[in-house]
Amino acid sequence: MNQSAIKVGVLGFGGLGQAAARILSAKQEMFLVAAADKEGYVYHVEGLDCDRTIKAYHQQGSVGYLEPYGTLSQNSIAELIEKANVEGYFLALPNLPNTFMAEVAKQFIQSGWRGVLVDALKRTSAVEQLLEIKEDLAKAGITYLTGCGATPGLLTAAAAIASQSYTEIHHVKITFGVGIANWEAYRATIREDIAHLPSFDVETASKMSDAEVEAFLDKTNGILTLENMEHADDIILELAGICARDRVTVGGVVDTRNPKKPISTNVQITGRTFEGKISTHTFTLGDETSMAANVCGPAFGYLKAGIALHRRGIHGLFTSAEIMPQFVR
Known part of the structure; x- marks a missing residue:
């Protein structure tokens, strides 16, 4: 040691x-x-x-x-x-x-x-x-x-670095794909994701039994599609002075029955350069890297x-x- x-x-x-x-x-x-x-x-x-x-x-x-x-x-x-x-x-x-x-x-x-x-x-x-x-x-x-x-984390930090090319940030869009072979290996994480779905919230998701989660996932074929999530990337980028939180969106697709990512994980940072050009940086994580x-x-x-x-x-x-x-x- x-x-x-x-x-x-x-x-x-x-x-x-x-x-x-x-x-x-x-x-x-x-x-x-x-x-x-x-x-x-x-x-x-x-x-x-x-x-x-x-x-x-x-x-x-x-x-x-x-x-x-x-x-x-x-x-x-x-x-x-x-x-x-x-x-x-x-x-x-x-x-x-x-x-x-x-x-x-x-x-x-x-x-x-x-x-x-x-x-x-x-x-x-x-x-x-x-x-x-x-x-x-x-x-x-x-x-x-x-x-x-x-x-938030790796992709938020990447957005913070990528923002340096611009004088104004118009939009930060984070899209994630997660593949896991068995949802029970990540019970808390999957419940948190369910809490972001329409008609669910933190309280209802936390009270769901394993059997109820299983039954819900059966209805969706194990796929969770998440849009406009309440994700702390927004407040973190706002605190860092990069852009207002309403310019940050986070969403993704989680497959709870297959270790292969359903979509690639990436962050796109769109802004205006000092020359007045509008451009987008994209940072994509390798599909082979797990959650x-x-x-x-x-x-x-x-x-x-x-x-x-x-x-x-x-x-x-x-x-x-x-x-x-x-x-x-």
């Missing part, structure tokens, strides 16, 4: 949390020592065995069952914050209910913990809740980077960047359009 490697934790151990563990297992600069789900947590200062941790979760329903380092708890996040010595956490948590991410941030503030937090939240209103506590985060010595997944790769990879890049800021004494709330992620080797 690299003695100078950064010790990190992952909160949430569903599809994204497990993918995060797999990504970290191949890294030299950063290693996973802590993880929590709603039934328990696991902490080992020498690093967690990725395969054993995932196996414990799959076979018994919680990382808390992992011997000898796991602990079963109904207060897993608070207990792990108290116990674990880590520099940063990736919050791979569901955005349901919509207040959850801000509530977790408040737990960190109240605990007296100092370090770096990175999330991959989706909704504009979730970022607005974090903005309300940004001064509290700074005072607590926490460096928090929000919207650091794929969208997990495009969410967790940037999240750890932003976590590394956040740790560099924190070590320099820079605290508070930042977004994926303000800070350049650093590649984790």
